[in-house]
Amino acid sequence: MKLVKSAALAAAMGFAAMGASAETVKIAFIDPLSGPFGPSGDAGFKQWSHAVSEVNEAGGMNGADLEMVPFDNKVSPKESLVQLQKAIDRGIRFIAQGNGSSVASAIIDAVNKHNKRNPGDEILFLNYAAVDPAFTNEKCSFWHFRFDSHVDMKMSAATDWIAERDEIEKVYVIGQDYSFGKAVASAAVGQLEEKRPDIEIVGNELHPLGRVKDFTPYIQKIISSDADAVITGNWGADMVLLVKAAIDSGLEAPILTYYGGSLGAATAMGEAAVGQVMQISEFVENYPTTDEQIARIEDFEETYSENDYYYHRAYNAVHFLDMAAEKAGSNDPVDIAFAMEGMTYEGPYGTVTMRAEDHQVLQDLFVSTFSADVERDVEDTGLGWTASDEARIPASATAPPTSCEMERPSR
């Protein structure tokens, strides 16, 4: 009986979705759009909007136009839940968010709860940047899909890079004092221990999030520790100020970053950081790629002249959504979620797979270097990010096992 009922419901939903196909499918974008982290959210929104317009030009998602709707959450988990409720009340059934694992964690809980209480009215969470490993491990949810490689995956790229270099004997880890920074630190220490037990961790420091103005004292500690390499997960202003102080104080060790491409970082680093600062990401602006991708980058930077192309994963997310909807023949979140599991997409930087077990994306990663010899610069500095083929780490090498035990809804 129950089966019949849910089947009938699904059919009704599918029918409703078909009926609405001439209309638009909205995606709520819940991220900081004002305040100190405003620039990060704003850049993300532009990138998503651009990605969505691409799908719309190609005929939309099963014929329906996609539309991004911004909601400002001020990086606060509490505010995010208010905004999420607002989005739900407006009938929006796709949520995109990325900045802050604390926020993503709150949204996952809320989405789980909502979907349990409102069968037939499910919503889907597309996470494009919150990288706490827990979301695709012990905290995994059927309603959550992550389009960025998580902390441990990126760290395996960084530690591989270090492990190959015998001259590196001492490593210093510095990060922001919250769940993400701690995850980075423990991943770095754990993985280095395994790959190069001879390496000494000469410093493992956490500083408060967004409150340090002058990192010089920290840098001087790093210099006096004789570190041969520095690992940091810092983002936003913390990233910019850290590298700036490092350059000013003449720190010579390479700095491995997660977010060296943070808005404003290139400007602050300048020529002094060339060859010294590295970034682990799924996208490198100067890596050889397809003509379509170059056209896409150019079109984005022309449309939003203030920004540089950065969140490539927003395109991955939107294209996965579009492809899944086409495969399922429906714009219903449940059908899309099932269709998206295990799906692959031939992207301009290699094959991207959505692992079915934990809804974690698997993609090639790059250890890119800040360089002066680039075709495409960032922030009009004449400097930019480049990577060689050796710096490309195949998806398979970055894919850790998952502890996720996914609970799937019945179909």
Next chain:
Amino acid sequence: METIVFSLLNGVIYGLLLFMLSSGLTLIFSMMGVLNFAHASFYMLGAYFAYSIAGVTNFWIALILAPVLVGLVGAAVEKWGLRSVHANGHVAELLFTFGLAYLIDEVVKIIWGRNAVDYRVPELLDFPMFELFGAQYPAYRVFILLVSVGMLAALWFILNRTRAGLIIQAALTHPHMVGHLGHNVPRIFMSVFGAGCALAGLAGVIGGNYLVTDPAMAVQMGPIVFVVVVVGGLGSLTGAFLAAMLLGLMQTFAVGIDASFADIFGWLGLSATSELGGITIASLAPMIPFLMLVLILMVRPRGLMGDREL
């Protein structure tokens, strides 16, 4: 040893920068009895003006022109804004400066964008001054030190050794008497407000490229400046100086110390693996200003050198 030398140098520079910012605020407070919430915004304006001017001409012209411009903006705000609000009491003035801070924030975002701008240290000063224990010391920091000390001396001289300083000091405590003696008190207020803002602007000019020039810089600096003024004693320049130095030194020293609670309180049986024992002194650094604020208000509400209760 190297930790002490570096912490001392960095602490003094940070302290001087804080003092430059807070001196204007405390001057304005002692004169008008109003905490200027927009003070850090004038600091931000100074940095942005300097960035724009340095883009067209060079840093040295910006160093002089930008604080003057910020001072003029400040004077205009006092003349056409604060003065008419003044009639409605202190709360209205407070709310006015509060609104102004947001206004300046938004204007800055509209004109210069939401991202950090490329405001650089002038090439002439962009070299390592000397090398200490393997780390380079940038010449620009020494320059900040010199400018701050120069400003400190000039401020002291004007307030204590000139006729203008005499009148200002008199107007602070006895505005009516000064008025009756034939001085234009509103104009004195306006110029002090303007000068206070100009000082914040100067801090922005030399601090903007030392730190980062972005629309969040006012929000980040604001609370610290208030702590300096309150700890030093509202309205006291000497107090502000002491508090700024104390804060600067304490914060940098705390970062430099590698000890944790377990090392200090180990004799009490606190182990390094426990939650409390694992806390390092360095991680407490940013908490220090606010801890000082709370303690001072509890123990000595008028601040280190202040002469009136809050």
